[in-house]
Amino acid sequence: MTTPTGVSSEPAPRRRRWPAVLVFVTVVALVGGLFAARLGGDSPASTSALIGQPAPPLAGETLDGSRFDLADWRGEVVLVNLWASWCEPCRREHPLLTSTAASLGPRGLRIVGVDVRDDPDDARAFLAEFGGARWPTVTDPEGTHAVAWGTFALPETYLVGRDGTVVAKTIGEVDADWITEQVVPLLGVDAP
Template sequence: MSAGTGPGWWRRTRLTPTILLMLTAILGVALATHHRSDPGRAGQRPVTPAPALAGATLTGERFDLAAARGHVVLVNVFASWCGPCRDELPLLVETARRWSPQGLRVVGLNLRDGPEAVRALLQEAHADDLTVLPDPDGTRAVEWGVRGVPETFVVGRDGRIVAHQPGVVTAQWLQEQLAHLLETA
């Protein structure tokens, strides 16, 4: 048995701080590259149960996310005073119309707004049929972990959040997040 391979050889081997630093850096780069190479993870949270979301809509009807099980639900947190929210609203309306036959429900959670301002925005965007739950004090948004507007969540047919987009959604993001969930209907 040679001197370097016998029992206790690892005790005789010295890992210098430079070697340890290099190994740590290589591992860090490898992990970061792996995370960046998975575009499906960007803007996604781990799959978790969606918080409760129920109450009277802007039109006085009742909405309950728990009753929407079996549907894919896109929850968009928005405000009429938010420019980016206004900009993405037509895309959300188009998405609702395109995918609703496959089981998509689009629900707006209106943050810290007055009903008149929201109604005016919906009318302007030809989105009068959009389901909107008022959140005048922001309590519901906090329960969902919202940090700003707009934010969008995709809730799968089983009631769990499967995707999250802080900021404005794009047609590409919506396609990537919804197509596979709705084509399995």
């Protein structure tokens, strides 16, 4: 007779823990997923916010002292190559650009260089090493053209289509496959 039932001991309701655990796990999973998506989607190697957008304006003085304006090349397929003489990968990719100019130039491909934050004399010496300039190069002493094109690092090369929009971009050295897959189809088959 020692049970204190008479004192109407209302038992404290035992709270179930699993809803809280569920909420916790869900939140952790959501946050983790968010971070994973942000970090994983961070590779801009082949993507650029500019793809499908009109090419940024590119006008200025060239290494040989004349003026260049990309708008004058509207209707052409253009490779815009950002480089600098102090950039080692730029040196490695230059022969491929030269041979591309030689092989695809007759089919209508145009190339323009942007010499980013460089000494013009060094840049001219760089081009002379490869047998002289075969295409115009716009000087970009402050790198503002590079930023306008969304450049992450040098070298970078953008492919501009005939309608003046950015079609593709490659970060780092241009490789032959990218030329074959991205550039050649834009040129059509009108010439050998």
